[in-house]
Amino acid sequence: MGLVVVKVGGSEGINYEAVAKDAAALWKSGQKLIIVHGGSSETNKIAEVLGHPAQFLTHPGGMTSRLTDRRTLEIFEMIYCGLVNKRIVELFQREGVNAVGLSGLDGRIFEGKRKDAVKYVENGKIKIHRGDFTGSVEKVNVALLQTLLDSGYLPVLTPPAVSYQGDAINTDGDTAAAMLATAFGAEALLLLSNIPGLLANFPDEASLIPEIPAARLNHPQYMAVAQGRMKKKVLGAVEAVQGGVGRVVFGDARLEEPIRRALAGGGTVVH
Amino acid sequence: MGLVVVKVGGSEGINYEAVAKDAAALWKSGQKLIIVHGGSSETNKIAEVLGHPAQFLTHPGGMTSRLTDRRTLEIFEMIYCGLVNKRIVELFQREGVNAVGLSGLDGRIFEGKRKDAVKYVENGKIKIHRGDFTGSVEKVNVALLQTLLDSGYLPVLTPPAVSYQGDAINTDGDTAAAMLATAFGAEALLLLSNIPGLLANFPDEASLIPEIPAARLNHPQYMAVAQGRMKKKVLGAVEAVQGGVGRVVFGDARLEEPIRRALAGGGTVVH
Numbered sequence: 001m002g003l004v005v006v007k008v009g010g011s012e013g014i015n016y017e018a019v020a021k022d023a024a025a026l027w028k029s030g031q032k033l034i035i036v037h038g039g040s041s042e043t044n045k046i047a048e049v050l051g052h053p054a055q056f057l058t059h060p061g062g063m064t065s066r067l068t069d070r071r072t073l074e075i076f077e078m079i080y081c082g083l084v085n086k087r088i089v090e091l092f093q094r095e096g097v098n099a100v101g102l103s104g105l106d107g108r109i110f111e112g113k114r115k116d117a118v119k120y121v122e123n124g125k126i127k128i129h130r131g132d133f134t135g136s137v138e139k140v141n142v143a144l145l146q147t148l149l150d151s152g153y154l155p156v157l158t159p160p161a162v163s164y165q166g167d168a169i170n171t172d173g174d175t176a177a178a179m180l181a182t183a184f185g186a187e188a189l190l191l192l193s194n195i196p197g198l199l200a201n202f203p204d205e206a207s208l209i210p211e212i213p214a215a216r217l218n219h220p221q222y223m224a225v226a227q228g229r230m231k232k233k234v235l236g237a238v239e240a241v242q243g244g245v246g247r248v249v250f251g252d253a254r255l256e257e258p259i260r261r262a263l264a265g266g267g268t269v270v271h
Numbered sequence: 272m273g274l275v276v277v278k279v280g281g282s283e284g285i286n287y288e289a290v291a292k293d294a295a296a297l298w299k300s301g302q303k304l305i306i307v308h309g310g311s312s313e314t315n316k317i318a319e320v321l322g323h324p325a326q327f328l329t330h331p332g333g334m335t336s337r338l339t340d341r342r343t344l345e346i347f348e349m350i351y352c353g354l355v356n357k358r359i360v361e362l363f364q365r366e367g368v369n370a371v372g373l374s375g376l377d378g379r380i381f382e383g384k385r386k387d388a389v390k391y392v393e394n395g396k397i398k399i400h401r402g403d404f405t406g407s408v409e410k411v412n413v414a415l416l417q418t419l420l421d422s423g424y425l426p427v428l429t430p431p432a433v434s435y436q437g438d439a440i441n442t443d444g445d446t447a448a449a450m451l452a453t454a455f456g457a458e459a460l461l462l463l464s465n466i467p468g469l470l471a472n473f474p475d476e477a478s479l480i481p482e483i484p485a486a487r488l489n490h491p492q493y494m495a496v497a498q499g500r501m502k503k504k505v506l507g508a509v510e511a512v513q514g515g516v517g518r519v520v521f522g523d524a525r526l527e528e529p530i531r532r533a534l535a536g537g538g539t540v541v542h
């Protein structure tokens with residue numbers, strides 16, 4: 001059996017207990033797994049209470065990202081690396097699976113370029129925010145993760161990544177998970193969040209798109225899914241499949257057995 | 272060269288930059304190191320802001336410990352495993368040393384018994400606090416740490432530990448570091464904090480005790496140091512030396528080159 005990479009989002013409603021229980025059962029049956037998780041909704045809440053509320057920048061291309069000054073980065077690490085990562089590791093330990101929680105900083109697991117000047121749009125004008133701790137993952141430390149897997153440990157990974165200069169950088173979790181799955185030539189990459197998969201008419205859950213054949217993305221039938229808010233997700237999935245990942249599934253992390261459901265094709269399958 | 276275990280406390284005034292810089296220089300010269308750190312003062316501050324201020328229990332023997340209910344444990348993890356652990360790992364990455372930050376939960380590095388009922392004294396009466404997430408380390412996962420060291424990674428460790436049932440447990444960092452140093456038969460265990468070493472008349476820094484021969488602890492000259500607030504620290508150090516650790520040094524983490532100073536005998540040396 002090949003490796004399965006499971007990315008669990010950080011939105012409201014994620015059932016971490018169900019994810020850990022399902023992953024533990026699969027792990028015990030011999031399935032190798034790596035978990036990657038988020039933590040955005042809890043970061044937003046704590047940032048508010050700590051008097052440093054989340055700010056999001058809208059980029060010229062229409063994407064948004066978290067403004068990550070030094071204080072935001074610290075709060076981000078408190079929630080992602082502290083609260084959420086250790087919660088998930090503890091859930092695995094209670095299930096008898098020896099998990100190891102690591103950020104991208106640790107062992108340079110996720111490494112990339114820091115982008116400290118970020119362009120954004122305000123009142124129709126393009127501005128630049130400097131001193132940002134963000135960037136995108138370009139390299140994955142496969143050797144360290146393989147050593148852990150070979151020794152029987154289940155890696156539980158989280159942003160931030162590390163820059164080539166050694167700075168912590170906030171990075172997109174889905175992209176990091178896709179880089180990881182590609183680096184391992186994973187059997188599957190599951191992107192689990194608080195919706196059933198990719199929705200043609202968000203947030204109408206009845207408009208679930210069951211499958212997207214990567215090779216036929218330019219076919220009129222699929223053009224719509226590669227637009228707007230889904231564009232980045234779909235193109236990322238297609239890129240992972242073209243890079244050698246067996247399949248990418250967008251699945252639902254609110255339900256019981258979310259991993260087995262996604263592996264069985266529940267959600268949106270990109271193949 | 273044997274292994275050196277460096278415990279850096281979590282009190283006000285610790286110079287983490289100096290610790291990381293000094294450790295990085297030693298590491299690059301071939302000295303194997305494991306770092307263990309605390310985070311109590313920042314935990315207290317954030318706990319206050321989050322509306323769940325730290326509470327300390329005084330035990331029948333006179334020792335105090337942090338009351339660790341579930342919410343306190345979460346805040347503890349945010350600071351120890353998130354803020355402080357990743358800050359130290361980032362300092363190492365900037366120095367070009369590939370550090371890996373782990374808690375005792377990860378890979379069951381620090382494992383022990385959970386003590387969910389804690390006796391404490393209030394108004395002269397002995398009471399019991401139930402539902403506490405505390406305990407003491409009884410086992411260290413030497414194999415995982417040795418694998419990391421052999422692969423060129425510098426481990427940066429922090430409480431909590433993990434119970435035999437898989438719960439996260441708040442645990443004393445000094446004791447965990449001593450268990451670790453003993454398990455490795457370390458050349459030295461350095462316990463660095465915001466004072467110059469053990470002080471006969473706390474907080475008079477001129478009353479520094481330069482050395483304590485473990486074998487002569489019962490000699491009248493040394494009896495005083497094994498009393499009161501220093502008792503646990505001294506007995507812990509003596510136990511480590513008797514368990515095979517080369518020497519234990521209580522040193523100052525506010526200064527430049529704090530590790531090299533302690534290795535050169537700066538502070539209180541228990542041998």
